[in-house]
Amino acid sequence: MENEANESLFTIFNPTQNDPRVAGVTTNGVANTNIVWHGGKLLALAESNAPFELDPISLESKGSWNFDDKLQGPMTAHPKIDPETGEMLFFGYNARGIISEKMSFHVADKEGNLTRSEFFDAPYAAMVHDFIATKDHVIFPIMPLTGSMDRAMRGAPVYAWEPDKGSYIGIMPRSGTAENIRWFKGDPAYVFHFMNAHTDGDAVICDVCEYDEAPFFPHADGSKPNPLKSRAKLKRWTFDLSGTTDDYIVEILDDSISEFPRLDDRFAGLKYRHGYFACNTLSDPVGRGYNALAHNRSQYRRNKAL
Numbered sequence: 103m104e105n106e107a108n109e110s111l112f113t114i115f116n117p118t119q120n121d122p123r124v125a126g127v128t129t130n131g132v133a134n135t136n137i138v139w140h141g142g143k144l145l146a147l148a149e150s151n152a153p154f155e156l157d158p159i160s161l162e163s164k165g166s167w168n169f170d171d172k173l174q175g176p177m178t179a180h181p182k183i184d185p186e187t188g189e190m191l192f193f194g195y196n197a198r199g200i201i202s203e204k205m206s207f208h209v210a211d212k213e214g215n216l217t218r219s220e221f222f223d224a225p226y227a228a229m230v231h232d233f234i235a236t237k238d239h240v241i242f243p244i245m246p247l248t249g250s251m252d253r254a255m256r257g258a259p260v261y262a263w264e265p266d267k268g269s270y271i272g273i274m275p276r277s278g279t280a281e282n283i284r285w286f287k288g289d290p291a292y293v294f295h296f297m298n299a300h301t302d303g304d305a306v307i308c309d310v311c312e313y314d315e316a317p318f319f320p321h322a323d324g325s326k327p328n329p330l331k332s333r334a335k336l337k338r339w340t341f342d343l344s345g346t347t348d349d350y351i352v353e354i355l356d357d358s359i360s361e362f363p364r365l366d367d368r369f370a371g372l373k374y375r376h377g378y379f380a381c382n383t384l385s386d387p388v389g390r391g392y393n394a395l396a397h398n399r400s401q402y403r404r405n406k407a408l
Contacts, residue, residue: 103127114150117200118254130154130166135179140190141214143167147179149195149231169216175206180232180295185368188212191240195230201249201260203227207240207280222280225270229261229316234296235276236371239306241299242272242283245292247316262322263315265290271350273306273341286341286350292316297336297363297377297398298370304344311360311379312337312352336360336379336398358382358396375399 103124104111111121114132131151138145138153145153145167152173155164174197181192190210197206203226209218224230224242227249234241246267254260269288274280297309317332335358340351363379376399380392 119257131176138181138183138190140181140183141210141212143214147177147181149176149179151176153177169210169214172216172219173208174219177208178231178233182233182235182370183367184235184237185370185372186237190214191235193230193233193240193242195224195228196249197221201227201251201254205230205242207242207274220274220280222283224272225285226267231294232296234299234308234310234371236299236301236306238276238301239299240274240276241306241308242274243293244270244272245316246290247292247319248322250322253322258324259320262320263292263327264322265315271339271341273343284343285348287348288339288350288352290315291352294334295361295363297379298365298374300371300373302373304342306341306343308339308341309355309363309377310337310339311335311363333359334361336363336377356396356398359392360396361392 111124112129113119131148133146133148133154136147138147144156144158146156147153153167155167157164176194176196178192178194181190183190189212192208194206196202198204203223205222205224207220208216210216224244228244229247229249230243233243246264247261248264248267249261253262269291271286272283274283292313292315293310295311299306299308311334313334314331315327317327320326335354336356338353338355358381360379360381363377365374365377379396381394381396382390382392383394384390
């Protein structure tokens with residue numbers, strides 16, 4: 103429809119701002135964020151919709167895939183595949199419609215069959231781009247890039263930065279249910295992507311690319327984000343599950359600007375030593391993207407730009 107009109111007609115996050123010519127048209131989403139191969143299916147992903155299946159040989163579109171009508175709501179673009187069981191773990195936000203606190207958690211076995219679905223309420227409606235899992239736990243970050251239908255109806259940005267809400271990190275035992283989620287509270291920050299996490303006794307340890315405030319999105323009052331705070335650094339979160347408080351420890355692993363972290367997937371959710379991320383070696387990197395790759399040796403907390 104956009105090709106025929108020779109212009110944009112749809113918006114990604116706020117359907118109220120769609121062109122009137124496409125009012126009521128349901129789409130399968132843009133499916134432009136990630137690709138995953140699992141259970142014999144090639145799936146293109148975007149967090150606002152169910153996966154979109156492609157033919158793995160011809161790359162022809164096969165259409166929306168909802169796990170034989172078992173999947174309700176959207177699916178994250180960053181699922182995690184357990185290297186030991188082959189299971190695919192994933193979640194969705196706005197799980198019961200546009201802008202809501204309702205979230206979902208799902209598990210598909212190694213053959214691609216949806217075997218588990220959990221639904222729960224987050225502390226507030228937020229954009230949750232990524233999550234992370236260990237062999238024993240699932241970690242859900244609720245951070246104050248909030249969603250607001252009221253803003254949307256006023257023509258304001260659907261998603262905006264509201265630091266007064268703080269950060270909430272939910273940790274759920276993989277052997278438990280959504281009712282067992284324990285919420286930890288921290289300072290306002292934002293994470294688009296996780297490096298890895300693992301469980302060590304009563305501690306859950308997560309390595310993340312953390313921003314002081316979410317980039318690209320305005321503050322709730324309409325002001326622009328602070329570019330000096332919109333630079334992620336590789337940090338480590340440590341949660342003490344045996345403790346009686348709801349706080350957690352945050353420490354900087356590297357001073358470099360960091361994003362798009364990766365590791366050897368055979369160690370996903372387990373203890374690991376080597377990680378990689380995009381970085382910037384310029385003295386004034388604000389607004390200049392990334393110009394190098396960094397290798398972080400987790401045990402020694404040193405990196406080397408390549």
